[in-house]
Amino acid sequence: MNNIALKDLLYKIADDQLIIGHRNSEWTGIGPILEEDIAFSSMAQDKIGHSYAFFNVLHELGESDPDTTAFLRNAEQFHNCQFVELPIGEYDFSLVRHFLFDHSEMIRFEMLTNSSFEPISLIARKLKGEVKYHIMHANVWIKKLGTATNESIERLQKSLDEAIPFALGIFEESKYEEELANEKIFPGEIALKERWIEQISDVLKQTELQLPDLSLTEARTGGRYGRHTEYLQPLLDEMSEVIKSDPTAEW
């Protein structure tokens, strides 16, 4: 099995989950209504839990322990897509990101349940229930706010327009697509993207929202290769602030 390709895949999944989990956790305590505050926080916890699971697999493959890997690297060593590192904005943006990202996540995990690399397929199967809820949650909200008031529709449309170039960055191909597909570890970003477009279109069709013309949209890529927006490093500094204050300590 090609370890470099495998690790590249694991890093991008773990980093995506770690960063979006942190971003979404910023809403805890300040959400638009109490029940949503609770639901969104649960999903943020799930994401961080997912990343922990993948960092553990990386650890078993010889990388440092999860805390070191997750909290002591610099931005250019991160493989997450730029989409997940953007600030939370207002709730419309966070919801649209949740909808777009989580649909890709669900399909990715579905594909990974059949991965030839067993530790991955095991995790993917275990997380099925959580991811299912995330999608139910996202769909209910997008259908609600995408049909409710002029303001909610306009806000969601604006956020969707802003988010789409970054969302396409989720599917930035790695150097190892062929190896991963040949070894039946992961079928690849292109296949994932096709299914993703179908799935989100199905939901958006039931709303007043228009999916921007994807053929005319340039994807915001680079994240998978360590090129990030100005927002990632400050977030990483924050995440590691306590750990770095005394790296010898057990917290």
Place this chain on the structure above:
Amino acid sequence: MESLDPRIARLEISDDAILQPKEALDQLVTYEVFVQKKDKAAFEHVGIVHASDVEMAFIFAKETFSRRFTCFGMCVVETGKIRITGYTDNDNNIYDQVAKVEHGDGPEEIYEIFHLKKRGKQHVHIGSVEAESYDNALYKAKVLYDDEKPKFNVWVIKNSDILFSDEDDKAIWDTLSDKKYRDATAYRAMDKIKKFKEEQLNQ
């Protein structure tokens, strides 16, 4: 506003904003939530959520009421759609006050019946009846479900008003095993205290 909280700092709250009560009313409707604590167990009332509609109520209820304790199924219904009897106390059975209503003015449909068997506890689902109105359903419930013990309050709900969790979505309940960090048992540290005390003694 400068804040020690980095996420609050990012909200860019203006310093001179004055505290004012907001104008528009946005009080949402409430939904009553019921859970199955064990597989195939009766639905039991747990509380309410605020929501826009029954689908969203379900989404909210799931994390509000099942994130910490095991749950095998859930259902939600708009509070206003529940018909409730008066409350009794001591050994007075509310069914003794229920009049004979043999028919109703609606088509026959399924009504779900919930009993309060002890004051201070939660309402529990006891069964369903086919009836032509709420009053008709209550009377049929009295015939079917009134055993010796007193019932202090009864709720009658049309089955069609309730959103039940889907068998196909069963996986969503099976997520607690990975969340041990929400259990008190995950935080044992007595050995650390013991070691610390020993070190203090040896110094």
Place this chain on the structure above:
Amino acid sequence: MYGGGNLFETPKLDELRNEDPIKLKEFEDRIERGEKIEPNDWMPALYRKQLIRMIEQHAHSEIIGALPEGTWITRAPGFKRKMSLMAKVQDEVGHAQLLYSAAETLGKSREQMIDDLISGKSKYSNIFNYPTFTWADCCFISWLVDAGAIVNQTANARGSYGPYCRALDRICAEESFHLKYGHHCVIHLATGTPKQRKMMQEAIDRWWEPLMHFFGPPDKLSVHTETLVKWKVKMATNDENRQQFLDMYVPKIWELGLTIPDPNLKKNAETGLWEYTEPDWAEFKRVINGDGPCNKERLAVRRVAEERGEWVRQAMLAPQSKYVVPLA
């Protein structure tokens, strides 16, 4: 997380004179028998008013209490601490949800309660008006402020109002992990590196007085609440709660080699009671009336959260449905 305190109003005698004496007797007998009062039961207006006030303050304390700890979520050291803290802060929001719901059954809408919080009309636990400068401050809250709250909540869970008791039972069950988690964090700091130890000691030095305030003024300075005691609205006095807390937690703090910034703190072997320096009650009053280090920020954050969420709630309004008071 709510410590109780003196935030009751003195019941006015004439408020009771207008009540139907027969119904009042039935009501009091029911409480005497140990039965719970349910939302649809007859109750004196004063009972309703004081309960709304108490439950509402409790709910506000939860939602505001989520802020000083919430600030450490992104910074929490390592995966385990992060997930625990997220779950804990989330629970506080969940507790606010449960408590507002219980108060709603008495006829005040959640929206009205939140409006009253934002406008400064109703209060919340004073302790959340202090800042969390370091990770150790956050750990102090998780362990000891929660511990104080649990003392109070466990007492209140034996009260007379059904919906409040049920909410508190659930809250206490959820909080059992908070306490263990907080203690776990403090143990790690106290037995850790010199830097960690110093951080923890400084947090205790900062938070001890607010924590003594948390239980409310001494009984001799508090308003008379005999009626509320009889009605099982108030289940323990401020001093009883404070004593119970000291008894349970001072030894646990001392065993970690940490000191408490009160030279007079000791247990009187004869009376079995703890003796301590009275905290500065003028400071307590000043902070409760709005002049603490973080009052302005806490309310501003809550207000902004409400304002920025308003379009969401507007979109969720269902004109065909009518708001009715929740049932239980």
